[in-house]
Every structure is written in structure tokens, then in C-alpha cells.
Amino acid sequence: MSTNKEKFNFSSILLYLIGFLLIWEWLRPMGELTDTENIEVFLIFLVIAFAAALFQLPMVVQAFIKTFYIFYAVYRFYFEGGFLRPEWLGLFFSDVKYNLGLLLGRDFQQFTNVFRTVLFFLLLWLMVYLIQYWLLNRRKIFVFFLMTIIYISVLDTFTTFKGNGSIIRTVVLGFTVMGILTYLRLVAEGKLRGDGTLAGKWMLPLAGMVIFSAAVGLAAPKAAPIWPDPVPFLKSFNENSGSGGTGGIARIGYGTNDSRLGGPFLPDDTVVFRADSESRQYWRVETKDVYTGKGWILSDQVKGGEGFSQDDPFPLGGFPPNVKTEEQAAKVYIEFKYPHIVYPQGTKKVAARYGVSFLYNPVSEKIRPMEPWNEPAELDDYGFIYDVPAYKMDDLKWADGTDLAEMPEDFFERFTQLPPSLPDRVRDLAAEITKDKLNWYEKAKAVESYFASSEFTYDQKNVAVPDKNQDYVDQFLFDTKTGYCDNFSTSMVTMLRSIGIPARWVKGYTYGEAKSFGDGDSKKRLYEVTNNDAHSWVEVYLPNLGWLPFEPTKGFSNSIQIDIDRDTDSSGKTPAATPDKKDSNPQDRLNRLEENDPIPQQLKANKSPLEKARIFMKNEWKWLAACLAIIVAVGWFIYSKRGRWLPYYLIYRYKFSKNDDQFGKAYLTLLEQLKRFGLKRDEGQTLRNYAGYIDRFFATKEMGKLTARYEQFLYRKELPEGTWLETKQLWENLIKKTIS
The missing domain is CATH 3.10.620.30 (C8orf32 fold)
Structure with a gap:
């Protein structure tokens, strides 16, 4: 219970409140630039999601509450009859099934409003989770803060949305939350004492700095823009750049959304x-x-x-x-x-x-x-x-x-x-x-x-x-x-x-x-x-x-x-x-x-494989590029997190082996993993000396025992029968210590 009480304090409430306000800035332009109505329904969903996270309800309970709210909101928007009557659920799931077919066919423009609403709720659900993870776990918010600034700036530049107020609110909220998170990180690292007096000494100057900066920014004279209109400037570099319709120059062709006409x-x-x-x-x-x-x-x-x-x-x-x-x-x-x-x-x-x-x-x-x-x-x-x-x-x-x-x-x-x-x-x-x-x-x-x-x-x-x-x-x-x-x-x-x-x-x-x-x-x-x-x-x-x-x-x-x-x-x-x-x-x-x-x-004849490939690349290059970008991003993410999953893979790789010959390979694999962990063996350093360094670092004697066996194998070219089974547990313990 002590942990829960520590998390459920004023700082947590303030962080969740700022997170809610930042997401709200993403929703504000939608009522003006799109057909989205009843924005307050989505704001209530955000309040429910943040409140459930703040009170630390079990994940199952949180999921049930959010799912129930989504179903009820969709029912109120698009269906009639009693909410507890099963007829509308049949229509709803038929609609979802139809849209999943469109999704597999990559025909996103034909999605129904019901399916678009569900997807939007799921997006908000994901954003709340990410805000919670960034604020409370990583104690970082700069990336989301920067994305919010860019999002508002782009809409203000290329659409009819006026983002002056949104930019000011976002900057104030962003600097405030980054100051709070910096303080909490320093307290967690033991560099600052977390008493109330120090918190006041930290927060009051922070609030004063943010208020003073915002006031100066509002009152100071503004320089004239370098470009009278950013669209012609961008078009001078690239014919495909510019602004059209609700935010970007479009390519001519049949479209389905005609609610906001205009633009090139x-x-x-x-x-x-x-x-x-x-x-x-x-x-x-x-x-x-x-x-x-x-x-x-x-x-x-x-x-x-x-x-x-x-x-x-x-x-x-x-x-x-x-x-x-x-x-x-x-x-x-x-x-x-x-x-x-x-x-x-x-x-x-x-x-x-x-x-x-x-x-x-x-x-x-x-x-x-x-x-x-x-x-x-x-x-x-x-x-x-x-x-x-x-x-x-x-x-x-x-x-x-x-x-x-x-x-x-x-x-x-x-x-x-x-x-x-x-x-x-x-x-x-x-x-x-x-x-x-x-x-x-x-x-x-x-x-x-x-x-x-x-x-x-x-x-x-x-x-x-x-x-x-x-x-x-x-x-x-x-x-x-x-x-x-x-x-x-x-x-x-x-x-x-x-x-x-x-x-x-x-x-x-x-x-x-x-x-x-x-x-x-x-x-x-x-x-x-x-x-x-x-x-x-x-x-x-x-x-x-x-x-x-x-x-x-x-x-x-x-x-x-x-x-x-x-x-x-x-x-x-x-x-x-x-x-x-x-x-x-x-x-x-x-x-x-x-x-x-x-x-x-020639129009009826079967096209050659090269021609088919050329047509496919011409029509699908955007999807191929997107898939490649996703693959690269996923690959980079997996590689960057190798310190977490690679030790488990190494343990699984040697787990079921009973042959003593595996001992030598396993020992060399351990040396490589320790090097990746940051415990690099110096040039000319003996194995025994390196083993002592590892044992001192991890406060154990396991590396010394393994090294003694490996030296026996290295110089005598043989091992007593059952060596690998006896030392496997020592080897696994050291591998697990490298999980980061």
C-alpha cells in the first residue's frame, strides 16, 4: 500500500492533468477542420481513462470500463432501440466485419463512420497509455511535447485553424511538466531530497519562469515573417509541396470526402x-x-x-x-x-x-x-x-x-x-x-x-x-x-x-x-x-x-x-x-x-513479369516504402532492446543441451555477452584476472568457477564427464545478470 500512496500524490495528479490538457490540444482542431462532432464525448473518455490510471484500478477493470464506454458512445451515435437489446450489436459487428474487409483491401477512404469512431477511441486509449508510460515510468515528455508543437504549427500554417492560443497553452504546459519531471528524476536518483520545502523552492521559481516567459512572449514585438506565405516558398522548391483543401496539396482523382472543398x-x-x-x-x-x-x-x-x-x-x-x-x-x-x-x-x-x-x-x-x-x-x-x-x-x-x-x-x-x-x-x-x-x-x-x-x-x-x-x-x-x-x-x-x-x-x-x-x-x-x-x-x-x-x-x-x-x-x-x-x-x-x-x-495480352513488377511498383510504392520504414523501425527497436531479450535467447539456446562439448561454446558466448553488457576484457588481461573482476562486479564466485573449468578444457583438451550439466546453472546465473 505504501507504494500506491507514494504514486497517488499531488505530483501524480498534476502530471495526469497536464497530460490530459496536452491531448486536448490535439482534439481542439478536429471540430473545426473535420466532420467530427460531439468532441465532449471523447474528452469524457479521456477523463475516464486518466482517472482509472490515477486510481490504479486493475488493468482488467480499466479495460472493461473503457470498452463499455466505447460501446455505449457508438450506440448513442449511430443506433436506435434499447442499449441492452442484442439487435444493434449484430449490426455493429456486421459493420466491423465489413470494414475489416476494407482494411485488408487497403480501402481506408470507404470506412464507415461507426468504424472510424471506434478507431478514434482506440487511438485515444493508446495515447493515454503512452502519456502514462512517459510521465510516470520514463519521467520524460519532450518528444510528445515537440510533436504537439509541430502538429499545431502545421495546422496553423496550412489550414484555416488559428493556433495562437494552442501554441501558448502547449508551451506553458510543456515547460511546466518538463520542470516537474526533472525534479522527480533528481529525487529518484538521490541527487535531491524529496521534502516539501525543497519542492516548494523548486516549483515556485519554475512557475515564475514559465509565467514570465509566456508574458514576455505575448508582450514583445513580433518580427515580420520572412515568407509572406509559406506555400509559395515550399512550391518553389518542390512542385508537389503546398497547401490544399484542409491541409495539403492533393493529387487529382476520385475521392469520397467532399465536406471541405477547395485548394489546389x-x-x-x-x-x-x-x-x-x-x-x-x-x-x-x-x-x-x-x-x-x-x-x-x-x-x-x-x-x-x-x-x-x-x-x-x-x-x-x-x-x-x-x-x-x-x-x-x-x-x-x-x-x-x-x-x-x-x-x-x-x-x-x-x-x-x-x-x-x-x-x-x-x-x-x-x-x-x-x-x-x-x-x-x-x-x-x-x-x-x-x-x-x-x-x-x-x-x-x-x-x-x-x-x-x-x-x-x-x-x-x-x-x-x-x-x-x-x-x-x-x-x-x-x-x-x-x-x-x-x-x-x-x-x-x-x-x-x-x-x-x-x-x-x-x-x-x-x-x-x-x-x-x-x-x-x-x-x-x-x-x-x-x-x-x-x-x-x-x-x-x-x-x-x-x-x-x-x-x-x-x-x-x-x-x-x-x-x-x-x-x-x-x-x-x-x-x-x-x-x-x-x-x-x-x-x-x-x-x-x-x-x-x-x-x-x-x-x-x-x-x-x-x-x-x-x-x-x-x-x-x-x-x-x-x-x-x-x-x-x-x-x-x-x-x-x-x-x-x-x-x-496488346491490352489483352498477358503482361511480362517485368512489366507487372513495374506497374506494381508504380501503384504500390507508397505502401512498400511504408512497410520498409516499419520494418526498419521495428528492426531498430528490437536491436536497441537486445539487452533485454538476448540473454533469454542465449539461455534457451543452450538450455536443452547435455553434451559437454557445449561448455566451450557457452563460455565464449558468455564472454561476448559480458562485453555487450559493458564489462569488456582488457587487451592482455588473463582469463583468471578477468574472472576476478567479474566476480567483484557481481559480488559472486561463479565466474571464477567457470573460468577454472574452461582453463582445464583449454589446456587439457578434455573435460570430466557431466561438466556442462554441473556448470550450466552457474553459466545461466551470469547470463541473467546481464539483463538490462
């Missing part, structure tokens, strides 16, 4: 897929419906989704009967495996290898392939049957919002949603642009055409990030007028919604670059789509016509077809196109597409 991109010509199709079209991945003022999120998080098989109709409804369509086929060949598929608008049927089904998210319209055992599937290729629409101009002009009664209220509210903080001048601009237009289509075209003016510039690098209180669209429309597809498309959706026209934001890819053409009369072409072709655009809802794509991004063109000269029937409605009889079966078109595949043979 670097080009990336990595091939994502190749498409064999009869016409050019955009390749959809998902839509998002809630604009936050900083980016896009989903209005609802769907657990799992709705499943459908290859024999079922595509879950996204086709075009209305009054829209003329032409049925076409396409096939996609995957180079970069994402957990979702890409598909053209108007898809009616999708076909993949046998046994694969699909999971459809009705909110985002993202579709994932699934194996029969309900695990994500990796596809090499898949095909589509889809309709290509051709709209009549009269239908477009009559499709407006004059009769909203037929449109569900929740649908209209969902796709005209805007944040209350949207500046009024955005609404005023949209109203001004469309004031002379008579219908929704003309208004949408007016907004689309507005971005084609010379005022706007398409640029992927010199793109600003909105400040904390600045709206993303407002900044683009009135301040910078420079950006890429996300800026243009988000601005158009926002402007249309502000005047009451339902619109949504769509992500995917453009059609890419045509690489080969079909022979003769064939219309099929092979398109190569790279990360550079990742794109976002706008879809506007027109009654009786459905969702129409619009392309506001400067330099991109809309592929919508408008049939001006088409006849109408007596009712004034446009008749639906009648498909060719030979194309009446969608599966037949997929089969013919497979038979007449125009992909060049």
Missing part, C-alpha cells in the same frame, strides 16, 4: 479504367444533396443499402416514356480497383462475372459490387445496357415548376436545400441572371452560360480555400473566380436552388480519351479514363423529363442531345423510340459487345 490539385495520369462504348458519356459514381457552405455531405447515412442481382432491373429509373432514347451497350475494363462501379446515366442493366450482385445506396446512388458471401467484390470488367436520350426543345421549354403539386414536398425540399448562412448576394446574382427567362430549362442554361464569361478562369493549382466564416460558393463567385469543376458545379447547383429549381451535385468521370476505333460501320470506341478525368457536374430536375445533366465548368462541354425537328403525335406528346428488334434483349447486346470487342490485343 496536382495532375495524375494514372489509368483508372478503359471503356468500350458506342458513344461518349459521363461516368457517374454518386451524387450528394446537402450543401453546407464548405462542401457537400449526404442528407442520410444508409447502413448497407438495397441489394439487386444482375437479372434485376437497374435500380435507378430510366427516362420517361415521352423522351426518345437509343439503346447502347458499353463495357468497362478496370485498371484501378475502387469498391464501387462507374455507370452511364440511363443504365438499364449491368452484367459482371458469375455470382456477383450489387448494393445500391438510394441516397448517394453509389453502387458497390458484392460477392455471394456478402463481401466487397473486386471486378476486372463489367458491362452495361443503357439508353442515350434525345430531348425535344418544346418539351424542355414546357418542363418548368408551374405545377409543383405533382412533385413530393420532401423531394422539393431536399434538392432546393441551402444553408442559412448563404450570403444574400449569391441569391441576388442568380435572380439577376435568370430574371428574363421564362422556364426552368432556360434559367438553368442561363446560369450554365454565365460561367463561360471571361471573368472566370479554370485552374487546378491557384485555387483558394475559404476561411472559417467564408462561404465556398460566395468566395468563388465574387472574390477569386478561379477554380476547377468543384467550384463551377457547386456554384451552379447553389444558384439554381436559390431560385427554387431542384438541382444536385454529381461526381464521377468524363469520357476520357479515345484510343481506338471500331472497324467498318462499327461505332464502338475504346476510351481511356485516368485520374485527370475525375469530374463533378450538375443535374437539374425538370418535371416530366427527369434529371438533365448540365456542364458549367469552363472548357468542358455538355453531351446532352436536343432533337429540334422530331415529329410529335396528335396528342402533342413525343412518342417513345422503338428499339430495333435485334436489340430487344439486353443480354444479346452484352454478348455481341463481348464478341466484337475492339480492345487492341
Whole structure:
């Protein structure tokens, strides 16, 4: 009990409090820079973890309390029903199993919020353990203190987070805890007496020094920065350096987190897929419906989704009967495996290898392939049957919002949603642009055409990030007028919604670059789509016509077809196109597409081992470098701790040997281990003299006895039978004394 009382004192409480405050500094920016909410829940977990360690509860009890809290927090965040009811646990463990599959597949971006929350709790658990180990066992905290300073400094420099207060608090806490730990180390080493008088004499000057330093730092005049902006300075050294989005310049390509848009991109010509199709079209991945003022999120998080098989109709409804369509086929060949598929608008049927089904998210319209055992599937290729629409101009002009009664209220509210903080001048601009237009289509075209003016510039690098209180669209429309597809498309959706026209934001890819053409009369072409072709655009809802794509991004063109000269029937409605009889079966078109595949043979041929290795290195070099770094770090750690584990290995190595010949080898091994321990034998020193030195150092006579036997073996070349068994215990005792 005395030991516990010694540990549970004022110094321990103070150290744990400072450790808690330092970790808190890591959490503060998360509420501002990420989607993480309810930070107080994680702070309560930290309080529980530190309190359990402070009161020295048994490890089993600590683990139970923390685990129970994690389960309860996850339940309150994401599940419904009674906490003690087993139904939600089944959903929870299914979610964990699904995410473990993503983890093994290194698809970290697709982790669900439930799994991310659990991982974050585990990270905090680990940080509390490390703080406890550094503070109470090692009496050192400088590394964590330095990491905290660097973390805050980087966020303050490259993001919208203002870290002035955090830097001051961290410096004060860091110097305070390092002063306390220095005092405790000196007391433990016997260099200082640990009485209360000396503690007061030590702590009062320490507190005064920290307070005085902080006050001088705040009051002293600040020199002007050497670099007006660190980003251009870094970019002058390396094109890949800089700031983008929420903290670093990104490489262009499809991503999942659109909650904070902005910042520059670097080009990336990595091939994502190749498409064999009869016409050019955009390749959809998902839509998002809630604009936050900083980016896009989903209005609802769907657990799992709705499943459908290859024999079922595509879950996204086709075009209305009054829209003329032409049925076409396409096939996609995957180079970069994402957990979702890409598909053209108007898809009616999708076909993949046998046994694969699909999971459809009705909110985002993202579709994932699934194996029969309900695990994500990796596809090499898949095909589509889809309709290509051709709209009549009269239908477009009559499709407006004059009769909203037929449109569900929740649908209209969902796709005209805007944040209350949207500046009024955005609404005023949209109203001004469309004031002379008579219908929704003309208004949408007016907004689309507005971005084609010379005022706007398409640029992927010199793109600003909105400040904390600045709206993303407002900044683009009135301040910078420079950006890429996300800026243009988000601005158009926002402007249309502000005047009451339902619109949504769509992500995917453009059609890419045509690489080969079909022979003769064939219309099929092979398109190569790279990360550079990742794109976002706008879809506007027109009654009786459905969702129409619009392309506001400067330099991109809309592929919508408008049939001006088409006849109408007596009712004034446009008749639906009648498909060719030979194309009446969608599966037949997929089969013919497979038979007449125009992909060049060199794309189909098996790549050489050298080429495969080159592609693997190109795609996976980051993971290889990370694995190599981990291996080196683990190897260095094991080597640095050899004083702890090597003696046990040596004992195990000779433990089961009964042959007397092992005595000579074991003795030489002992000499090497003593040398590693620091008891080096001097040059010219006799074994007997060295043995006396070892016995005096360890206060034993074991080394002398072993050396006498070894000299007998050395000069007589023989040992009495059973020598090793008699001396093994002496040898093991000396080996154990070298454990450090």
C-alpha cells in the first residue's frame, strides 16, 4: 500500500492533468477542420481513462470500463432501440466485419463512420497509455511535447485553424511538466531530497519562469515573417509541396470526402479504367444533396443499402416514356480497383462475372459490387445496357415548376436545400441572371452560360480555400473566380436552388480519351479514363423529363442531345423510340459487345513479369516504402532492446543441451555477452584476472568457477564427464545478470 500512496500524490495528479490538457490540444482542431462532432464525448473518455490510471484500478477493470464506454458512445451515435437489446450489436459487428474487409483491401477512404469512431477511441486509449508510460515510468515528455508543437504549427500554417492560443497553452504546459519531471528524476536518483520545502523552492521559481516567459512572449514585438506565405516558398522548391483543401496539396482523382472543398490539385495520369462504348458519356459514381457552405455531405447515412442481382432491373429509373432514347451497350475494363462501379446515366442493366450482385445506396446512388458471401467484390470488367436520350426543345421549354403539386414536398425540399448562412448576394446574382427567362430549362442554361464569361478562369493549382466564416460558393463567385469543376458545379447547383429549381451535385468521370476505333460501320470506341478525368457536374430536375445533366465548368462541354425537328403525335406528346428488334434483349447486346470487342490485343495480352513488377511498383510504392520504414523501425527497436531479450535467447539456446562439448561454446558466448553488457576484457588481461573482476562486479564466485573449468578444457583438451550439466546453472546465473 505504501507504494500506491507514494504514486497517488499531488505530483501524480498534476502530471495526469497536464497530460490530459496536452491531448486536448490535439482534439481542439478536429471540430473545426473535420466532420467530427460531439468532441465532449471523447474528452469524457479521456477523463475516464486518466482517472482509472490515477486510481490504479486493475488493468482488467480499466479495460472493461473503457470498452463499455466505447460501446455505449457508438450506440448513442449511430443506433436506435434499447442499449441492452442484442439487435444493434449484430449490426455493429456486421459493420466491423465489413470494414475489416476494407482494411485488408487497403480501402481506408470507404470506412464507415461507426468504424472510424471506434478507431478514434482506440487511438485515444493508446495515447493515454503512452502519456502514462512517459510521465510516470520514463519521467520524460519532450518528444510528445515537440510533436504537439509541430502538429499545431502545421495546422496553423496550412489550414484555416488559428493556433495562437494552442501554441501558448502547449508551451506553458510543456515547460511546466518538463520542470516537474526533472525534479522527480533528481529525487529518484538521490541527487535531491524529496521534502516539501525543497519542492516548494523548486516549483515556485519554475512557475515564475514559465509565467514570465509566456508574458514576455505575448508582450514583445513580433518580427515580420520572412515568407509572406509559406506555400509559395515550399512550391518553389518542390512542385508537389503546398497547401490544399484542409491541409495539403492533393493529387487529382476520385475521392469520397467532399465536406471541405477547395485548394489546389496536382495532375495524375494514372489509368483508372478503359471503356468500350458506342458513344461518349459521363461516368457517374454518386451524387450528394446537402450543401453546407464548405462542401457537400449526404442528407442520410444508409447502413448497407438495397441489394439487386444482375437479372434485376437497374435500380435507378430510366427516362420517361415521352423522351426518345437509343439503346447502347458499353463495357468497362478496370485498371484501378475502387469498391464501387462507374455507370452511364440511363443504365438499364449491368452484367459482371458469375455470382456477383450489387448494393445500391438510394441516397448517394453509389453502387458497390458484392460477392455471394456478402463481401466487397473486386471486378476486372463489367458491362452495361443503357439508353442515350434525345430531348425535344418544346418539351424542355414546357418542363418548368408551374405545377409543383405533382412533385413530393420532401423531394422539393431536399434538392432546393441551402444553408442559412448563404450570403444574400449569391441569391441576388442568380435572380439577376435568370430574371428574363421564362422556364426552368432556360434559367438553368442561363446560369450554365454565365460561367463561360471571361471573368472566370479554370485552374487546378491557384485555387483558394475559404476561411472559417467564408462561404465556398460566395468566395468563388465574387472574390477569386478561379477554380476547377468543384467550384463551377457547386456554384451552379447553389444558384439554381436559390431560385427554387431542384438541382444536385454529381461526381464521377468524363469520357476520357479515345484510343481506338471500331472497324467498318462499327461505332464502338475504346476510351481511356485516368485520374485527370475525375469530374463533378450538375443535374437539374425538370418535371416530366427527369434529371438533365448540365456542364458549367469552363472548357468542358455538355453531351446532352436536343432533337429540334422530331415529329410529335396528335396528342402533342413525343412518342417513345422503338428499339430495333435485334436489340430487344439486353443480354444479346452484352454478348455481341463481348464478341466484337475492339480492345487492341496488346491490352489483352498477358503482361511480362517485368512489366507487372513495374506497374506494381508504380501503384504500390507508397505502401512498400511504408512497410520498409516499419520494418526498419521495428528492426531498430528490437536491436536497441537486445539487452533485454538476448540473454533469454542465449539461455534457451543452450538450455536443452547435455553434451559437454557445449561448455566451450557457452563460455565464449558468455564472454561476448559480458562485453555487450559493458564489462569488456582488457587487451592482455588473463582469463583468471578477468574472472576476478567479474566476480567483484557481481559480488559472486561463479565466474571464477567457470573460468577454472574452461582453463582445464583449454589446456587439457578434455573435460570430466557431466561438466556442462554441473556448470550450466552457474553459466545461466551470469547470463541473467546481464539483463538490462
